[in-house]
Amino acid sequence: MWFWLWPWFRSGLARHSLRRASVLDAGRMAAIHAEGFAIGWSREDFEQMILDRALADVLVSQAPFGHVVTGFAISRVAADECELLSIALDPEVRGLGLSPALLERHMGHAAQAGARTMFLEVADDNPAALALYRQAGFVEMGRRKGYYAAPGAARRDAVTMQADLGRFDPTPRFG
Numbered sequence: 001m002w003f004w005l006w007p008w009f010r011s012g013l014a015r016h017s018l019r020r021a022s023v024l025d026a027g028r029m030a031a032i033h034a035e036g037f038a039i040g041w042s043r044e045d046f047e048q049m050i051l052d053r054a055l056a057d058v059l060v061s062q063a064p065f066g067h068v069v070t071g072f073a074i075s076r077v078a079a080d081e082c083e084l085l086s087i088a089l090d091p092e093v094r095g096l097g098l099s100p101a102l103l104e105r106h107m108g109h110a111a112q113a114g115a116r117t118m119f120l121e122v123a124d125d126n127p128a129a130l131a132l133y134r135q136a137g138f139v140e141m142g143r144r145k146g147y148y149a150a151p152g153a154a155r156r157d158a159v160t161m162q163a164d165l166g167r168f169d170p171t172p173r174f175g
């Protein structure tokens with residue numbers, strides 16, 4: 001994002017909040033996605049997913065000039081199952097312990113949308129994501145050998161994980 005915001009976010013002065021995503025957030029979501037993954041998704045991809053009723057939440061951080069979207073989680077719910085399609089934070093706010101609250105809120109919204117279980121796939125060499133998921137109650141189900149390919153890098157295994165959403169209140173709410 002803006003590298004000069006790094007000390008501001010690390011100062012502890014910035015406030016952070018969570019809210020549902022709208023199509024207006026698609027550009028920032030695509031920019032954050034591009035920072036986190038070898039193959040990025042475009043703004044149009046995010047717009048279409050949100051219009052197609054994907055479940056999407058964003059992390060919003062206070063910056064000296066206003067507020068900026070600094071993270072997102074996006075999932076698809078089908079019947080009583082939910083697939084976490086992606087979660088990412090802007091590099092400027094990584095390592096601040098903000099991702100568990102984003103994932104927790106997102107899992108709660110999935111439960112309110114009728115999901116009882118959330119599934120995901122994660123590269124086996126992504127310690128921050130693995131720690132985040134384990135802390136949120138995800139357990140490993142299996143592995144897909146050589147599932148992830150990145151230009152110029154060895155293929156990585158995908159770890160498949162699932163979490164029971166039974167601890168979340170399933171009552172639908174606004175916001």
Ligand SMILES: CC(C)(COP(=O)(O)OP(=O)(O)OC[C@H]1O[C@@H](n2cnc3c(N)ncnc32)[C@H](O)[C@@H]1OP(=O)(O)O)[C@@H](O)C(=O)NCCC(=O)NCCS
Nearest residue numbers: 036087088089094095096097098099122127128129131132
């Ligand atoms: C995955 C991601 C959202 C985690 O957010 P983060 O800000 O880096 O992590 P946080 O500071 O919120 O910490 C979350 C947990 O991960 C741990 N963690 C963070 N970085 C770590 C690292 N490099 N190695 C091991 N554990 C790490 C933290 O200690 C914390 O666990 P704890 O509460 O049990 O101590 C973020 O790293 C990211 O956007 N990565 C790029 C996109 C991505 O890989 N998404 C997941 C795809 S499946």
